[in-house]
Amino acid sequence: MDFSSFLTSLGTSFVIFLVLMIVFAWLSSRPGNNVVYYPNRIIKKLEPLEGGYKTRNPFSWIKEAVYSSEQDVIDMSGVDTAVYFVFLNTVLGILVLSGVILLPALLPLSVTDNGGKKQTTSEGTFNELDKLSMANITAKSSRLWGFFIACYWVSIVTLALLWRAYKHVSWLRYEAFKSPDVKPEQFAIVVRDIPPAPQGKTRKEQVDTYFKAIYPEAFYRSMIVTDNKVVNKIWEKLEGYKKKLVRAEVIYEGSKTTAKPDGTRPTNKTGFLGLIGKKVDSIDYYNAKINELVTKLESEQKVTLREKQQDAALVFFSNRVVAASAAQNLHAQMVDTWSVCDAPEPHQLIWPNLKIKFFQRQLRQFLVYVIVALTIFFYMIPITLISALTTLDNLVKLLPFIKSIVKIKALRTVLEAYLPQLALIIFLALLPKLLLFLSKFEGIPTESHAVRAASGKYFYFNVLNVFVGVTIGGTLFQSFKKIEKNPNGTAALLAASLPGNATFFLTYVALKFFVGYGLELSRLVPLIIYHLKRKYLCKTEAELRDAWAPGDLGYGTRVPGDMLIVTIVLCYSVIAPVIIPFGALYFGFGWLVLRNQVLKVYVPSYETYGRMWPHIHNRILASLILYQITMFGYFGVQKFYYAPLLIPLPILSLVFGFVCGKKFYPAFQHQALEVAAVADRELKEAPNMELIFRSFIPPSLSSEKIDDDQFEDALSQVSRSTSFV
């Protein structure tokens, strides 16, 4: 790619971005699209737009985003989102502070160096960038001291801002927990690996006696975890029929208003997918089904509560300090019994995982790590195999009916071009889902924790395969084969390959921010889907609400994507400082667009009070260390004799990571008691424990019809009686 085609690509992306901005300004000002562009405000029962539509400047969203405070973000989207912005701020800060020094200092150094051998940063096709990079410097030149100092500057800026950010996030978490608002999860703990109940005692009695003995005053009640597989299935079926009934009734009502005053009663077939079978009156049929299922659900609920108790439980305490303390304490002499952890928000609990035993969890974790490592290193092998098998000719043999399609020449060309990569594309699209599934398989008890775990795995895949893989060429496995031949020069090999890929990554970053954030802001895809659904599918209010449900920020895949950019920009920051403004633009645009999205669009699906931060922190640090090691290697390639003076940098980073881990991390793992004590003290009246307790009952088990006595089977009663006294 030469300089003009690089500029063309950049310009095209920018034009696309501008168009998308204008489209957004136009579409978002039409009230009919409110549910697509302001769902978060609508759900929170706020006016979609402050100040109405007429007086509104089409770009006032920028002003609103810029002037919104961190507290606004927390109010609209929770602490987790605020923490994500701390991440964006920190990286932006690092890039701006680095760029302000590096660009004016290093670019002149590179441009004015004319002696010595010429390396290439773009494989000989892009001379303009060559001149701006460190590769233009004569080997052993004393100008390298400038780049050397730049390495230190970037590292120190990164560490300083990371420290500030960790402190700030810790404070955010502190503030969130300090508030006296009752959060059910603050009063509960999860207990797993309960040993078999002694003879003559029910599980419930066993759990209650155990915790009453240890926390005589604060213990409130327990809830035994049950196997809800069957009852969930029935409940889902029931809910499905309920929705269908509402839909049928709406259709019926709709048909009334037209010519026929009686309307036509909708009908459906009872067989597979409503396509075959007997034709029945929908309303009657669904009503009958619902009645049938309600009875079935009730009896199944009883059976579940009585007979499907697992060896896990939720235990409730009447104050936060004791709950926070109980979640950290060692309860049993043998650690594989009565293991505890703090409860997450009720809807986050992964019930089926709670019953998995201690050592089985360890084993599963180990297995998953092995599988993920194999996936990261060797994923190209099955994909190549599949690609080889799924040639057009093979496909035609397998699926004869596509023969006619294949005959069209234009289509054939396209198919032949993309088919080999299809397996890879599908794999990459499914990878986050696969990693989430694997993380859940580990036995992690909460949804958010599983997402964090999956996100970590995705980060390693990204950095190792996209960054290291692209740089050295080929997939990771092939790269490591190269490294194996020359084990001492790993850093040097990576470093030597870096300049050649600078242009690729520059284009990558630019494309990602212009097109990526343009699409993000304009929400074209959700808009089209919503309007299609509204027109052709949705009949009821509930269906419509489902159609515009905005979803959440997608932390789990967004952070690894951003982290890849961080890694790329950090690693190139000194070699080709011209990448820094692109990185800064990526995070600047990201900040702006996402600020708008979190204030107006996305609705968080859970809240972890910033538990994602330690992960983000560690990964930025890992990128920094990768950068420091590559730079050490690259100075070696440039034959700079003082390169060993860079060795203190990775050591400093490791010490920094150790200190942060010691100082801040435990407060993310557990809740500090002093914070819980403040929250308890500021509480005006005793919390409604009954409400807290009930919020943890899964929807399939809660029913107004079922009276409390039935619940007693799995839900403790011992202390309930006392709590009512």
Added chain:
Amino acid sequence: MDFSSFLTSLGTSFVIFLVLMIVFAWLSSRPGNNVVYYPNRIIKKLEPLEGGYKTRNPFSWIKEAVYSSEQDVIDMSGVDTAVYFVFLNTVLGILVLSGVILLPALLPLSVTDNGGKKQTTSEGTFNELDKLSMANITAKSSRLWGFFIACYWVSIVTLALLWRAYKHVSWLRYEAFKSPDVKPEQFAIVVRDIPPAPQGKTRKEQVDTYFKAIYPEAFYRSMIVTDNKVVNKIWEKLEGYKKKLVRAEVIYEGSKTTAKPDGTRPTNKTGFLGLIGKKVDSIDYYNAKINELVTKLESEQKVTLREKQQDAALVFFSNRVVAASAAQNLHAQMVDTWSVCDAPEPHQLIWPNLKIKFFQRQLRQFLVYVIVALTIFFYMIPITLISALTTLDNLVKLLPFIKSIVKIKALRTVLEAYLPQLALIIFLALLPKLLLFLSKFEGIPTESHAVRAASGKYFYFNVLNVFVGVTIGGTLFQSFKKIEKNPNGTAALLAASLPGNATFFLTYVALKFFVGYGLELSRLVPLIIYHLKRKYLCKTEAELRDAWAPGDLGYGTRVPGDMLIVTIVLCYSVIAPVIIPFGALYFGFGWLVLRNQVLKVYVPSYETYGRMWPHIHNRILASLILYQITMFGYFGVQKFYYAPLLIPLPILSLVFGFVCGKKFYPAFQHQALEVAAVADRELKEAPNMELIFRSFIPPSLSSEKIDDDQFEDALSQVSRSTSFV
């Protein structure tokens, strides 16, 4: 060494052992020696001997030792000692079970193999042992399968017995904590890294408010840690003068009974060591000094309590569950403030270490590790230097007065032989003390923990230098230079060197058990010292009691010594199974002799309820893994193609260690709440908190004269007032 000289050495050792046994039987039956042979019983106010002296069989101590139960050991010497016997039992069990299979199976295999090349286990001088070892087997022979199976057998036996032992020790700890007897340390926690007190608040108020907010019901009182350096010095001086006064009075009384009815008042000189200066009347002089010091102590106590408060404290709770829970909880959002740990027995606390800050502790620990690693690897360098400098001729130049001694020829010969090794001998004797000093320097808050840390360091020194060093030849540093030349063959190098040293280690083990345990049992050295002191030095009761104070078992140096034997015997178990009976005899004799010693002689100086066990466990496991790796290497040396089938063994050991660490270890780190709850429940009446609190006041600060109001400065008052309501 040929076979006959090996037998001679063995025989001599055995004769020495027999003589020492007889000496013991004779000496221990003389009532005048009771305080040397039965001090533990005397201190516990029991009859020195059950059944009196006359009817006593001289070997009945064996019967008593064999028939004593674990409960007897716990009653007489505490849980820690019982855990030491679990260690002896476990190792003995491993050796007996291994020996029963290995000796009859492997020895015939070796002896009857006559083909192939002849390797040597004793460098060609000891053919009889050669024939009994694996080195006698022809390379690639199918007989090696026998040795191969033996490897598995020893490993499985070790793991099974270790599992049983860990479970048993965990139970011992459980039983000890379950007992309702009030142990002051169960009601207290140590708080360190207290942040600066806010304006207008004393430290005491700060600590009290903080913990009262978190534990409103159970918080009792706090004690601020003070800098006691000055007050301790005064107090020690005072105690010294008190002892001298008593001694002077006894001497005065003694002089009265003779010819002169008035007696002679003893005198002393006031200068250096009582050798120079003015001559004064001792009783008057000491009385004056004591009066002077008492006033000084009182005023210094006030100053200490008021002005020398540090940012650490002891916090007391009125029940065990809360104290156990508080010691595990995260209290502050920032972990380097308000860090907590469980309190040890009062006299174990190392007060000066409590004030060391969080990150300083980390730094010190790191520094100490570096120093210890350097010591282990390079200790021979300074010692060689010192040896080179302290030749006889140099010494004569430095200390001219020894010239006359050097002239005696016999003495000169002896000196010339031993002088080069003198530095090494002194170093080895001082090493445990050095390691203990280093461990305390880390900032460890309790005596027992420091001993454990020192013991671990000593173990590494022992195994790495004595075992690996002797085997490969030279000190560790030289060995590693050899390994560096051939990095892939580390295990093979060690394995190949093993057979050549079999005789050395056989003699080492035999010497250690015959002579070592003989001396241990007969207590000749303490006996002589005691009688010398009694005759020439001791005048008062207190001095006499000091003279026979038996000390403790010396866990810290005894365990690493035993572990060295375990490592040696395990590593040779399959190569030269003939070592197994010697190992079994070592631990058998050890069990017998030490059982006698702990029941009758040693008085434990602290109790940690078996916290040493995880360390012992991990080190046995480390020895096992070393054994498995060396065996893998040795099978390689023997060209056994199936050697890779041994690879599962170290993996199995690692998994076993991981499982044990997860399952058992946390209960050794913290106290399980269920256990504390049992203890609390079984308590008949409320514990005397005042007494518990006072037991933690160091002797130099406690004084009957000082009224409580003065203590209020550093000892909390907020809750005291409530506790008296």
